[in-house]
Amino acid sequence: MSSTTNYILGVYDDEDEVLHAVTAVKAQGIKIEDVFTPFPIHGLDVAVGHARTRLPIAAFMFGTLGMICALSLISYTMVFDWPMIIGGKDFFALPNWIPVTFEGTVLFTAFGLVTTFCASNNLYPGNKVEPLDLRITDDKFVMAINVDKNKVSAADIKKVLKDSGAIEVNTK
Amino acid sequence: MAGHSHFSPANVEEHFEFSAEGKKRIIYAFIAGLTALALGIYLLSKGEAGGHEVANAGHDAVKAGHEAAGEHLSGGAVSHQAGAEEHYDWTNRIWANVWLNAVFFTGIAVVGMFFVSLQYLTKSGWSAVMKRVPEAFPKFLYISLPILILVFFFKGDVIFHWMHHGVTEVGSENYDKIIAGKSGYLNKNFFLIRLVGFGALWIILWNMLRKKSLEEDLVGGSDLFTQMVKIGTAFIVIFGASSSIFAWDWVMSIDTHWFSTMFGWYMFASWHVTTYAVIVLAILYLKDKGLMGYVNENHLHDLGKFMFAFSIFWTYVWFEQFLLIYYANLPEETIYFLERWEGHNKIYKTSEILMVILNFLLPFLVLMTRDAKRTRIFLKIAAFLIIAGHYIDFYQMIMPGVLGKHGGYGLVEFGMVTVFASAFIYVISGELTKASLVAKNHPFLPEALHHDI
Numbered sequence: 344m345s346s347t348t349n350y351i352l353g354v355y356d357d358e359d360e361v362l363h364a365v366t367a368v369k370a371q372g373i374k375i376e377d378v379f380t381p382f383p384i385h386g387l388d389v390a391v392g393h394a395r396t397r398l399p400i401a402a403f404m405f406g407t408l409g410m411i412c413a414l415s416l417i418s419y420t421m422v423f424d425w426p427m428i429i430g431g432k433d434f435f436a437l438p439n440w441i442p443v444t445f446e447g448t449v450l451f452t453a454f455g456l457v458t459t460f461c462a463s464n465n466l467y468p469g470n471k472v473e474p475l476d477l478r479i480t481d482d483k484f485v486m487a488i489n490v491d492k493n494k495v496s497a498a499d500i501k502k503v504l505k506d507s508g509a510i511e512v513n514t515k
Numbered sequence: 516m517a518g519h520s521h522f523s524p525a526n527v528e529e530h531f532e533f534s535a536e537g538k539k540r541i542i543y544a545f546i547a548g549l550t551a552l553a554l555g556i557y558l559l560s561k562g563e564a565g566g567h568e569v570a571n572a573g574h575d576a577v578k579a580g581h582e583a584a585g586e587h588l589s590g591g592a593v594s595h596q597a598g599a600e601e602h603y604d605w606t607n608r609i610w611a612n613v614w615l616n617a618v619f620f621t622g623i624a625v626v627g628m629f630f631v632s633l634q635y636l637t638k639s640g641w642s643a644v645m646k647r648v649p650e651a652f653p654k655f656l657y658i659s660l661p662i663l664i665l666v667f668f669f670k671g672d673v674i675f676h677w678m679h680h681g682v683t684e685v686g687s688e689n690y691d692k693i694i695a696g697k698s699g700y701l702n703k704n705f706f707l708i709r710l711v712g713f714g715a716l717w718i719i720l721w722n723m724l725r726k727k728s729l730e731e732d733l734v735g736g737s738d739l740f741t742q743m744v745k746i747g748t749a750f751i752v753i754f755g756a757s758s759s760i761f762a763w764d765w766v767m768s769i770d771t772h773w774f775s776t777m778f779g780w781y782m783f784a785s786w787h788v789t790t791y792a793v794i795v796l797a798i799l800y801l802k803d804k805g806l807m808g809y810v811n812e813n814h815l816h817d818l819g820k821f822m823f824a825f826s827i828f829w830t831y832v833w834f835e836q837f838l839l840i841y842y843a844n845l846p847e848e849t850i851y852f853l854e855r856w857e858g859h860n861k862i863y864k865t866s867e868i869l870m871v872i873l874n875f876l877l878p879f880l881v882l883m884t885r886d887a888k889r890t891r892i893f894l895k896i897a898a899f900l901i902i903a904g905h906y907i908d909f910y911q912m913i914m915p916g917v918l919g920k921h922g923g924y925g926l927v928e929f930g931m932v933t934v935f936a937s938a939f940i941y942v943i944s945g946e947l948t949k950a951s952l953v954a955k956n957h958p959f960l961p962e963a964l965h966h967d968i
Contacts, residue, residue, distance in 0.1 A: 385967045399885065430842060438841050441834065 349490040350376070351497060352475055352513045353504035354483050358384050361484040364507035365390045368486065371503045376489040379479040401459045402452050409451025413444045475515055528732075528951040529806055533944045541941045548933025555926025559605050603921055610670040611917040612927055613662065616935040618765050619909045621659040622786030623793050623939070627652025628721045629754055630790065632747030635740075640962035641817055644810050647954055648797050649790070650728060651946035653721040655939050660714040663765070667710065674917055676771040677701045694771050701768055709764060713757035720750045728954060735956035758783045766909075769916035773851045777836040782912070784832045788825035788874075789905040791818060792898035797943070799891055799898075807952055812889040813966045819888030822897055823878060829905075830875040855911055859920035866907050873904030906932060 353368075355361040362384060368375060375391055421427055422434045432439060461467060476485045486504070490497050501512045627649035634642045672678040676694070681687030683695040683702075694701070724746045731739045759779030767778045775781070795818050801807045840848040855863045877900045887893040914922040954960065 385965075395885075403883070430844060438834075438838055441838070 349497075350475060350515045351488045351490055351500050351504065352515055353486040353488070353507070353509035354476065354478070354511045354513065355486070355508060356483055356510055357508075358382075358484060360508045361486060362387060362390060364486065364504075364509070367507040368488075368503055371495070371499075373488060373495050373500055373503060374493050376487045376492070379475065379485045379487065381480060381482060381484075398456060398460060402456050405455030405459075406448045406452040408455070409448040410444055412451065413447025414440065416447075417443055476513070528955055529953055531801060531804075531806060531944070531947045531952055533948045537944065538941070541937050541944070545934060545937040545941070548930045548937060550930070551926045552930030552934060555928075555930050556609060559608060559925075559927060562605075603919070604673075605921075607673045608918055608921060608927055609931075610666060610673045611914060611922075612931040613666050614674050614765075614917075615909055615913045616931050617659045617662040617666065618913070619789075619906060620655060620935050620939050621663065622782075623790050624652045624655035624659060625717055625754070625758075626786050626790035627794075628717065628724070628750060629758075629787075630794070631724065632750040632754070635744045635747030636751055638744065638959075640959040641814060641966045643954060643957040643959040643963035644814055644966075645794070645798055645807070645818075646957070647728075647950055647952050648801070648947070649794050650725065651943050651950075652790070652793075653717065653725075654946040655942050656714070656718055656721070658938060658942060660710075660718070664707070664710060664714075667706065671703065671706075674913075675701075675768055676916070677768060678703065697771065701771065706764055709757075709760055713753070713761065716753050717750075717757070720746055720753070724750070729950055731954065731956045732951055737958050740958050758786075766912050769913060770851060772847060775836050775840070775848075775851075777832055777839070781829075781832045781836055784825065784829040785905050785908050788822060788829050789902055791822045791825060792901040792905075794818060795822065795894050795898045796902075799895055801952065802891075809953065809964055811966075813968050814963075815891070815894060816885070816888045816968055817966075819882055819894055819897070822894075822901060823882040823888065826875060826878040826882075826901060829908075830871070833871075833874075833908075854915050859915060859922070862920065862923060863911060863915050866911050870904055870907045870911060873900050874908060877904075 353364065355364060358380065361378060361380070365375060365378060365387070369390075369392070378387060378391055380387070417440050418435065421429075421436075421440075426434045428434070429436070429439065465472070474480065475487055476483065479485050486509075488500055488504075490500065493500065495503075497514075504512045630642075630649045631646050633639075634646055666674070672680070676682070677697065679689055681689035682691045683698045684690055685695070724743055727739050727743050727746065731743075762779040762782035763774075766782055767774065795815070798807060798810055798815070798818070802810065837852060840852060855867050857864070878897050881893055881897045881900070882888055887897075910928075957963075
C-alpha cells in the first residue's frame with residue numbers, strides 16, 4: 344500500500360449488507376480492489392470476483408518434489424553409495440521406502456505451502472502492515488476501491504457506496 | 516456458489532418414481548445375469564468334467580511344487596493349500612461367487628446405515644439434503660444376510676477350511692492342531708450366533724432409524740432428531756465391533772491359518788469407499804432424472820472428497836497390512852501374499868496389480884483437483900473405477916483361499932455380480948420410492964441447502 348495510491352473506502356456494519364453492496368457496486372461498473380472483513384463471509388470471494396487461489400497447484404508441485412527428493416536420497420544412499428541389506432530384502436526395496444517417501448512428500452508440501460502462502464501475502468518477519476481501517480479487525484466491513492483503476496469519478500464512487508448502505512465513506 | 520437459494524423445504528417434497536420402464540430394464544439385466552450365470556455353470560460343469568484327469572495329473576506336480584516351496588515356508592501354511600485342493604469340486608466356484616457377492620453387497624448396504632448414523636452422531640449439516648439415499652441401502656440386508664446364512668449353513672465347508680470334516684478331531688487324518696486351537700471361536704454354532712445376532716441388530720436399528728426418519732417428515736420437531744442421534748450412536752458402537760468381527764468371520768477365516776490384526780480395518784475401508792461410490796452414482800442418476808436439484812456441486816464436492824480420502828485410507832490400510840508382513844517376513848504370514856502374487860500359476864497376480872491401480876492410483880489422480888470433485892463426469896468415472904476395484908479387492912480376499920488354482924474370471928463371475936447388482940438396484944429403487952427424497956423436516960436442512968465450500 345504505497346502512499347501514492349488513491350483509495351475510497353466504504354465502511355459497512357453488517358455482513359449481509361456488504362455482500363449485497365458488492366453486487367450493487369459492481370453493477371455500476373466499478374472495480375473493487377478488495378473487501379476486508381473481521382471474519383470470512385461465505386460467497387464473498389465469488390461475489391467480488393477474485394480468481395481462485397493457485398495454492399493447490401503449488402501443493403502438488405511441492406509434493407511431487409518431496410517425493411522425488413525422498414526417493415532419490417534413499418535410493419542413492421541405500422543402493423549406490425553404501426548398499427545395505429536390511430531384513431534380507433533387495434537393495435532396491437521399494438515397499439520399505441514408501442513410508443519415508445510419504446513423509447517426505449507431506450513435509451515438502453507443508454513447508455512449501457506455508458512459505459508460498461506467506462511470501463505471496465507479504466507476510467515475513469519485520470514487515471509492518473498498516474490496515475486501511477483499523478476497525479476491520481473488530482466489527483466493521485470495509486470495501487476498498489482504487490480510484491486510479493476505475494473510469495468512474497471519485498464523486499460518483501462515493502455516491503454509489505453511500506447508496507449501497509455504507510455507514511461512512513472515507514478516502515485514504 | 517454465492518447465490519441465496521429460494522428453495523423452501525415445505526414446497527419440495529420430492530418423490531422418486533420407480534417406473535415400469537425402469538423396472539423392466541433392471542429385470543432384463545437380472546435375466547441377462549442369470550443367463551450368463553447359467554451358461555457359465557454349464558461350461559464349468561463340462562469343462563471340469565472333461566478336464567478332470569488333466570487336473571488330477573497336474574495336481575501331483577503342483578503338490579510337489581508346494582512341498583519344494585515348503586522347505587522355505589512353514590509346513591503348516593502350505594498344508595492348508597493342499598488341504599483346500601483335496602476338497603475341490605467344480606460347484607465350489609458357484610458358492611464362492613455367491614459368498615463373494617453377498618459379502619460385498621452386504622457391506623454396501625450396511626455402510627449406508629453407518630453413513631447416516633455417522634451424520635447423526637456428528638450432527639453434520641451438509642448431508643441432510645442427501646441422507647435419504649444411503650438411508651435406503653440397508654433394505655438389501657433382508658436379501659444378502661439370509662443368503663450369507665444359507666450359504667454358510669449348507670455350503671460352509673466349501674468356503675471355510677475350518678469347517679472341513681475332522682480338522683478339530685484328534686486322531687482324524689485331517690486333524691489340524693492350529694485350527695483345533697481356534698475352534699473355541701471358529702465353530703459353526705458360535706459363527707451362526709454372531710451372524711444372526713449382529714445381523715438382526717443391524718436390521719432392527721435400521722428399522723428404528725428409518726421409522727423415526729419417516730415420522731419426521733410428517734411431524735417435524737427436534738425430539739425425533741435427538742432420538743435418531745441416539746439410535747445412530749448405538750449403531751456405531753455395535754457396528755464398530757461387528758464390522759471387525761464379520762471381517763474375521765466372513766473373509767479372514769477362509770485362510771484359517773493366517774491372521775492379520777489390520778484385517779477388520781482393511782475390509783471396512785473397502786466397504787466404506789465402495790459405498791461412497793454407490794451413493795455418488797445413485798445421486799447423480801437421480802440428478803440426471805431431474806430430481807434432487809437442491810444437491811449442488813458443494814454437496815458433490817464433499818462426497819468426492821470422501822471418495823478421494825477413503826481411497827487413500829484404503830490404500831494406507833492395505834499397504835500397512837502388506838508392509839508389516841513383508842518386513843517381518845514370517846512364513847506363516849507371508850504365505851497370504853505369496854499365494855496371491857506367485858501362487859496358483861500366478862492367476863491372481865494381474866488382479867493384485869490392477870486392484871492397486873483402480874483403488875488408489877486412478878481415483879487419486881482423477882479426483883485430485885477441486886474442479887474434478889465438482890464435475891459429474893469425473894465423479895462418475897471415479898465411482899465406477901472404485902466399485903470395480905473393490906469388487907476385485909474382495910475377489911482377491913476370498914477366491915485364492917476358497918478356489919486356489921481353480922479360480923478365474925469367467926461367465927460365472929460376470930453373471931453372479933450382474934445378478935446381485937441388479938437385485939441391489941431393484942431393492943434400493945423400491946425403497947427410495949417410499950419416502951420423499953428430501954428429508955423436509957430435518958432440522959439441518961436449511962443449513963445443508965446453504966452449504967458452501
